[in-house]
Amino acid sequence: MTTNTLIHQININDDKTNCLIKIKLADECKNGHEDFSITATFWEVGKYRGERTMLCGGCCHDDILKVRPDLKIFIDLHLADFRGVPMHGLANSMYHLEVGFNKIPKTDPKFKVEFCKYYMIDIKHFDKINVQDKEYYKFLFHDLGIIKEWKKYADKGIETLEKLTGNKFESKATRLSNIDLTAEEKKTVKSRIKNGYYSKENIKERELTKLKQQNEELKQKINKEIDDKIKSLNLERDVILFLIKHNINTNNFIYYNHSQTGCFNWKSYEKKITQEEFNKILTLKNLPKIKWELQK
Numbered sequence: 001m002t003t004n005t006l007i008h009q010i011n012i013n014d015d016k017t018n019c020l021i022k023i024k025l026a027d028e029c030k031n032g033h034e035d036f037s038i039t040a041t042f043w044e045v046g047k048y049r050g051e052r053t054m055l056c057g058g059c060c061h062d063d064i065l066k067v068r069p070d071l072k073i074f075i076d077l078h079l080a081d082f083r084g085v086p087m088h089g090l091a092n093s094m095y096h097l098e099v100g101f102n103k104i105p106k107t108d109p110k111f112k113v114e115f116c117k118y119y120m121i122d123i124k125h126f127d128k129i130n131v132q133d134k135e136y137y138k139f140l141f142h143d144l145g146i147i148k149e150w151k152k153y154a155d156k157g158i159e160t161l162e163k164l165t166g167n168k169f170e171s172k173a174t175r176l177s178n179i180d181l182t183a184e185e186k187k188t189v190k191s192r193i194k195n196g197y198y199s200k201e202n203i204k205e206r207e208l209t210k211l212k213q214q215n216e217e218l219k220q221k222i223n224k225e226i227d228d229k230i231k232s233l234n235l236e237r238d239v240i241l242f243l244i245k246h247n248i249n250t251n252n253f254i255y256y257n258h259s260q261t262g263c264f265n266w267k268s269y270e271k272k273i274t275q276e277e278f279n280k281i282l283t284l285k286n287l288p289k290i291k292w293e294l295q296k
Helices: 061-067 069-076 089-099 109-118 123-129 134-143 146-165 183-194 200-245 275-282
Strands: 006-013 018-026 035-043 054-058 253-256 261-264 291-294
Touching: 006 146, 018 061, 018 069, 018 146, 035 061, 035 069, 061 069, 069 146, 089 109, 089 134, 109 123, 123 134, 134 146, 134 183, 200 253, 275 291
Parallel strands: 261 291
Antiparallel strands: 006 018, 018 035, 035 054, 253 261
């Protein structure tokens, strides 16, 4: 049977292991993506399969490998799509190159190994892809053959799963990871390579230009924020000094900076001014231009 849903279960219950392993290639979330997954549930040996006897469940891949090392291909492909692309493969891997991976800082020697293992990349490619330019990064994944290797590995996984299920896989995916390289993108990157766009000197110059631009934007932002705060505080000062100048009791008055509102009678326990007194305040000369309120 031809299908876009391949599911195989492995039931092990002997004197050493009590587990159920599930391998899938399907659009399980009904979101248009067809992804690999392998999960399992382990129970105490010789016990009934219930909540109280469960040892672990879900992505317990280390435990799966102990009992079925031949399933490593599906563990490697876990959450990758039917083309072998890890979840958000390009975007996530580029992010991890910048900030580190799985709590391992990028300066740690173990980072390179763990990064390449997780993203199914030959370690010899690591230094070449360690760039922070999206177009060039995608180009390198194609140029170095990483995309083809992903597809080759996924095809092997599909073939294995087809043999296990007896069904033939046919994709019906409506949403794919953004890994395809257009002719225009390829042309642009090749032109940049030829013109030295990706040389260390030019990269450093662009980074400096970007830093200067960010600093200029930050300077303008801070200046505006401080100016706005000074303006707001000056207005609050003018309001309070205006009331003091006209001998108006401020014990039951509050000024709200965020809305530029002055409110009388906001405290229930303090002496209140009357509506007539409030109306008189509104007629005073040089009344600050804010919103004046009398709490009912």
